[in-house]
Each structure stands twice: as C-alpha cells, then as structure tokens.
Amino acid sequence: MSDTPNLGFVRDEPIPPSPPPVQQAGAVKWVRENLFSNWINSILTILSIYFVAKIILASTPWMWNGVWTTSSLRECREVLQGTSGACWSVLTERWNQMLFGFQYPVEAYWRPTLAFVLLLVCIAPVLFQKLPRKMLIFSAIYPFLAFWLIWGGTLLTPVIVGLSLIAGYMAFVKTERLIGFATGLLSGVVAVALVLYLGSFVTAALSGFIALEPVASRDMGGFMLNLILGTVCVSLSIPLGIVLALGRQSNMPIIKGICVVFIEFIRGVPLITLLFVANVVLSYFFPPGTNLDLILRVIIMITLFSAAYIAEVIRGGLAALPRGQYEAADSLGLDYPQAMRLIILPQALKISIPGIVNVAVGLFKDTTLVSVISMFDLVGMIRGPISSSTAWTGIYWELYLFAILLFFVVCYGISQYSQWLERQLRTDHH
Amino acid sequence: MSSTTHTEASKFSLSMLINDTRYRSTTFQVIALIGLIFAMGYLVSNLLSNLADAGLNISWRFFGETAGYDINQMPIEYNNQMSHGRASMVGAVNTLIVAFLACVSATVLGVIAGVLRLSNNWVVSKLMAIYVEAFRNVPVLIWILIIFLVMSNVLPQPREFRGDAAASAMWFDMIAFTNRGVYVPRMIMGDLSWLVVATFVLSIAGVFAFRRYARNLLFNTGRLIPTLLPSIGIFIIPTVLVYFILGSPIGLESPELKGFNFKGGLHLRLSLIALWFALAIYTGAFIAENVRAGIQAISHGQTEAAAALGMRPGRIMSLIILPQALRVIVPPLISQYLNITKNSSLAIAVGYMDITGTLGGITLNQTGRAIECILVLMLFYLVISLSISAIMNVYNNAMKLKER
C-alpha cells in the first residue's frame, strides 16, 4: 500500500558530541538552589551563618591576641591589660608535660618520639595492602624495638622474648606437620617457656648490654600514656578477641556459654568499674607478695574490655562469610584448625577491619578514664599538676583546646582511614 | 556389601574420645571446663589468702551501717544518718535520672542533626557534619569537664541577681542559671491535682485514638479529614480546662533569692546539668550518624517507586521511608542508650553523686569493702544493660521482615 510510512531507517554517520547550553550565572544559581530554595531553607541558612559568624567573631580575636611567652597566668593578664586574649604561654611552658607526663626524664624524650614515628612505619603495611610485603618484617620486629625504646633496660630482654616466640613458632610448625595441631600448640608453648626461662639468666647477668636508661612505668604520663595504652591494649586484645569469637559461635555449649558470659559481662559494665578493679581489687587475685605496677594492671583490664568488643566485631565478620566457604574447606578434607587458619579467619578478619578500627578509636578515647584513678595521662595532667600549680590555676580553655586538637587529629585520621578502607572493600572484586 | 548399620555399637576405645565426632566435642568441653575450674580455683585461693593477710573478709553488713556523708543532689529523702544502702539507692536514682534526661535529649538532638545532615542546604549540612565529626572524635570525659568548667566560670553567681539593677535576670522570673546550678520552679501538687494528671494522660491516649479513627475513616469511606490541628487541640484543651475548673490545684514554687542563695524551687546542680548536656551532645552526634545511615540505607528505588505511584514527598517519608529506616536505626539507637548509661558513670569526674560516686566512691573508701562494692556496682549496670538488650531483641524479632 502506498500510504504506509517507510519504516526502515539507517543512520549513515554518527552524531558528534556537542557542548551543553551555557548556564546563566552559575554561582548565583547554585546559591539560590542550595541555600535559599524555600523559606525554611532560607531561615536555616541565615540562622546558621549568624551562629557561625558569632562564634568566629568571639573566638578569633581571643586566639589571635594570645600571649606566648609569660610564665604564669597572672603575668598573662598583666600583659593583656584587660583585653581578651588567650594565654598560650601555658602551652609553651608545659607542652612537654602534657605530651610525656611530668616525671619522664627530659633527656629521654627522643625515645618515645622515635617509637611513635616508627609506629607509623610499622602499621603502614598492615593498613595499606599496596605497600611492599617485606615491610611486614619490620612490623613484626617493632613491638620489641618499641618496648626497648620506651621502657629502657638492656636490648637483650626484647631480643630474648623475640627469640622465644620464634622458637615456639618453629616448634609448633614442625610438630604440627608430623603429629597434629594440639601437640604442635603444646610444644610451641613449651619452647617459649624454655627459652624465656634460660634467657632470664642471661638478662640478669648482662643487664648493661646495649642498655638504655630504664624508665619505670609509673613515670609515664601525658598523651604518650594514652597512645601506649591504646596501641598495646588493642594489639593484645585482637588474638584474644579471635578466640572468644570462635568460641562464641561454636557448637559446643560449654565453650559457647563461657564465651557468652564473659562477653556479655564485660560489655554490660562501664569501663570505669573495670579500672576500679585494676586499681583496688586485681592485686588480690595474684599470688600473695606479687606487686604488679598499676599500669600493667590497667593494661590487663583494658585488654579484657577491648577483647569483648572486638570479639563481637569478628563474630559479625565470621557470620558474613558465605557458608560455602566452610563447606568447600570441609570437602577438601581440611580439619578445623587448618580450615580456620587458612580459609575462614583470613577472610573474616579482612571484613572485620573497619569494625576493629572503630573499636580501636573508641578505646583510645576511653583511655582518658585512667585520669579518674589518678593516673596522669593527658587529661590527668590537665586536671592535676597543671591546674593545681600556683602559676596556672584557673586556666582551662587553652589546655583543653590543645587536648581536643590532639585527640581530634588522631581519632579523625583513624576514622577517615576506616571509611577509606570500607570504600575499598566494597569495590573489591568479590 | 557389609551391612553394618550406623547405629550398631562398635567397641568403645579410648581413642574414640578424640576421633569420634559423637564424643569429640564432649571431650573438649570437659577439658575446657576442668581448665576453667582450675583457673577459677587458683584465683579464688589467691584472693582468700590475700584477704586473710590483710585482715579482711567478705561481708555485706556495711550496707546497713550509717553512711555519715552528705549527698548534694537528693531526689529521694536522705540524710547522713541513713545507711550505706540508702546512699547507694540515692546514687542509683541519680544515675537513672541523668541517663533518662540524656537519652531523651540525645535522641531529639541526634534525629534533628541527622535529618539536617541530609538536607540539600549546603550550609546547614556542612554545619551538622562539623558538629558530628568534632564531637565524635574527642573523648566524652573532655567534653564533660569543659562544659562544667565553662558553666561554672561563665554563668553568674546567685548574688548577681540581687537588686533592681541586677546584673543578671531570671528567665520569666522563674528560672535562674547560676554557676551553682539551675534553679527551676517546683510543682506543688494540691488536692485533686491527680485529676489534672489523669486528664493529661487520657488526652495523650485520645490523640492516638483520634488518629486511628481518622485512618479508619479514610480506609472505609475515602474521606480525608485534617489531623494535625485537632490532635493539638485534644492534647492541650481538656487538660487546661480541668486545671482551671478545679481552681489551679497545681502550684509552682518559684526559687527566690534569699540572702546569698536561692531558696525554694528545684535545684539542679551544675554537675548534673554539665553531665546531662555533655552526654546529650556527645551521644547526639553518634545518633545523628545512625539516623543518617538509616535513611540512606533505604534504596533510592523505594522513593522512586512511591513517586511513580503519585505520592507526595511528605507521605513518601512517613509511609515508606521512615518505617523502613526505623528498622535500621532503632538497634544502634538502643545501644547508644546503653552507652549513655555506662558513660554516666563519669559523673565522678565532676562530683555528681551517681551510684559510682556513692557506692563506688565514698562508701568504698570509707568502709574499705572494695570487692563487695565493686561487685554490686557492676551488678547494677549489668542488670540495666541486659534489660536494655532484651528490649532490643524483642524489638528486632517483632520488626523482622518476613522472608521465605
């Protein structure tokens, strides 16, 4: 029929791309759309800008007019003559006490500083998979190096402990290959104990060998104490948390019961009660006559606290693994320890890292609670020696702003890393 | 082939304890249990010998002994001749009060901040982001201390309210913010005041009933009646009417400046206010993140489908997004309430006498009964935590999406 339209069509040449129409007045348009799109938004915008402006106008002159060089609050006020200004001199005079505590020997400040810098080098390959794996060797050495730097004493002590762990590991591997997992574990523990026992004689004899001036635990304080507590407790609690998580999701009712009771108990009480235990009660549970340093007791309790939370995170990671992974491992004939070690835990831990990092940040903030049991961490230093010194009574904003800055930088940095990591894991080729 | 059935008992041998799957787990558990018993036994024996050396023992009688110390914030009747047990109860009530106040305000603050964070007003959303990040990344103890110090330094002293040319004035002549605390009017319940309270409670029920009626009306007849103004009316009018009809049975005792201090009214000490505000603002930041994550977790396809059906944004939010978002928001919200309760134990840092300050503080120091006090203290928090977790489980089970 002649009046049906011709349906066939073939395009000869593709249409080249062309630029969009020019926007009229780009910036003004954006402001209008985003900030003043309706009357509620307009009111909110004006209120927010007013609020922010008020804060900035009040605080900036105060900060700018700061006095940096006096040696007491009274002198600050004399210099300022009644104008508003910050007395930053308290920071110039006391920054080292706030960072290191007031009893740490000044000539030894380089040691914890070096340990901190090396800490960053140590955890870099753990956090960022793209870095060369050889750096992990340094990460393994770091704990011993850091212990020696911070606490001092002969280099032999950390070396012996390190050797004992290596001996234990080798004994474990060899025996496990030949006999089985349980005997391997036993022989590993025996090897560690043996080397430690023999080594204790060596260190006692050679206590001056490549030694740094020993510093007692009770002399540590300031922000350094928060960092030490945070890193040590989180690192120690991860293996314990793994064991608790595996126990909690096992089929054996007694093991599961023990783990559930422990985890729910720890998560149900505030950290401060556990610190009270460390302070007053924990020494009752050790054999009569042992006298553990307060910082060690605190480390024990904070580690138990952190392990319970990390166990919950890892439990979530284990649950997120598809069931097929367990089945594939079983069908290949791997037994429980092998399946856990080679297949399940590597994957579960990788999924759990953002959660573990969150727990770590929370724990780091919670280390300030030791100030309540009279340990002189950063907050303890501010409330204690500095605020009660005659030169600086009554000053608070400058000190707390410094503390806020320190904590904010560390915590915000860690949580930004965690968010970056979560984005990485989500776009992973799974 | 061989016709051994599964249930035929093969001869039992000792190696089966490890190799046989039926016995294996029992063997491990028995070993673990024995290990645990030995460990506990070792710890307890150390404990007993240390206690004996120190001349102490475990006894609970101190709870009945006279406390001998004053508590500054007393919601229930207390004086220093009452027992330690009574003092602990005062502390417990204080804990519950500050936890409740902080939970409510943190929720309100967090929901507002979370929703505003998602607004397309750039200034507002960035401001909320700064609030959230600033408060989440600094320890709560520092916030508590700062707010306390700021308030005690910045707020006026009570005597500055004196005189005609007073430096500071009370709000509405009823509320005074001073550096010793906030003074608010106390409600005096006269005769028949319970009628007013009852009417108030009934009017809340009435609002719900009215809304259910309006919804049924819509479903049955298709008529949509306005609900907002009538709800407000039902909420307010009956209570006000009954109040005036009965001749204003509820009085207000306002605080008055007598001498150097305010007398009368309700005195909320600065430590309570500081703790409350700090906990509310700090936890509000976390709640804001939960709310934001909850709303963003609802796939955009839901909004699109609802819009394609012709629904307007308000209805989309209340009928589609919010019910689903609540399912994601409520569990972490409840664990934030748990955190508030546990963080309230930091009261000891500003001198607020909650249970940690009374039982775990003064009572412990005075009587020296560390183990007993700490045990009871932990038990208190444990009971609250487990109750809150149980509520959360009930909620989760009720809200679970039914799947095949």
Added chain:
Amino acid sequence: MSEAQMKVSDEIAISIENMNKWYGTFHVLRDINLDVQRGERIVICGPSGSGKSTLIRCINALEEHQKGSITVDGTLLSSDVKNIDKVRSEVGMCFQHFNLFPHLTILENCTLAPIWVRKTPKKEAEETAMHFLEKVKIPEQADKYPGQLSGGQQQRVAIARSLCMKPRIMLFDEPTSALDPEMIKEVLDTMIELAEDGMTMLCVTHEMGFARQVANRVIFMDAGQIVEQNEPEEFFNNPQSDRTKLFLSQILGH
C-alpha cells in the same frame, strides 16, 4: 551408548543401604538404597526440595545421616573422624556456587589441600595443579584471583581443585545452575572429558542433554525417595511413574 558409557567395572565404589535422614522432624531422605559401580556416571534429577543435593552431600559427610549405612571405597562412614577424613580425600565435590577461596590465587586454591592434607611438597603440588589446570583449559589464569574470572572459568577451576586431590569419585551439586547460559557448555565439556577418562561421577543437574550423552543411569528423586531409575534412553522415552512423567513434561516442555 557412547564409549564413555561402556567403561564400567564390576567393583562397587559407593554402597548406600537403607539410608534415612531427618532435619529435626522433617524426613528428608527416605530408605535410600543405591549401589554405584566404579566408572559409573549417574545423573540425579528431581524437583527442588526432593533431597537430591542432600543425598550427595551425605556421601562425603557434609551432612550426617541418622539411619542406614554409607560405604565409600570400602570405608564405612561412621562418626569416626578418621573414616570421614579418609572418605573426603577420596571424594571430590563441585558446588553450585563454586566456593573458590577468594583470598588465594587460582594456583594456591588448587595446591592448598594437597599441601596441607596429603602433605605433598609444594613443588610437586604445583606441578599437579598446572597439569589439571591445563586439563580444564585455563592454565594461563593460574596467578589470577577468583574474582577476576568469569563464572564458567571459576567452575572449571573448582573442578581442577577437586581433581588435584586425585579423587576416585567426583560429586557434582548442580554445577551449571549458577552460570550464564553461554558458559554452561564449557563446564559440561569438561565434565564429559572427565567421564570419558573413566571417573566415577554422581551428578545432580538439570542438563538433560548431558545425561543423555554421558550417563549410565538416570535417577529421579521426589520427596526424599528414589522414585525411578533407568538407562537414559529408557528413562526419557519410557518414564514409568506418573511423577516422573510430570517432572519430565515440566522440564523438557519449554
């Protein structure tokens, strides 16, 4: 009958007698009696929920049975862990969702079990792995990760991984059900080659063309019981039971 279908010996590889299994009170496998000869290829089909996957998972003890007996290669499957381990190292399994280990390379996936279960030295394990990867025709992917491979390639790696343990029996649990249509053929070709080499195979699948070409026996299961079994031609052309007829009409219809 194809050449593959002729290579069956008289030796019994798997013997299942009066096997029953319950999930709680649900009777999922009822009175299963089955003898599989060495070199035999069996295809098990049936509607979903009929228990066919459960059946083959009982054979390598991924699931436990409560009644009856299963004997694999002369080893009775009891609750003795040693017996279970022995059976699992002789029986290989391929899953519907491949279940490769995503954090290991293809080569590591294949060498893991030989190294840790059979204690084979690493070099030898790698040579065996490359041999089987060549057999499934993807030796060049050895250093990639599972996430970087297509579905069909992953399933072939899964087959190679099981073969590296040198099993005498292979179980397949719906190996092609999760694959895009264009990848099914490559996996089926691999399985056909395996059959032609004389492997004893039990295969749960819906691929009836595969059954026709390779199987010695087709078993139809429904509601936990073996309803009918026969040689493929007889089974497809002359189904005896009504349930078989209904099932065949549903899957062969479209």
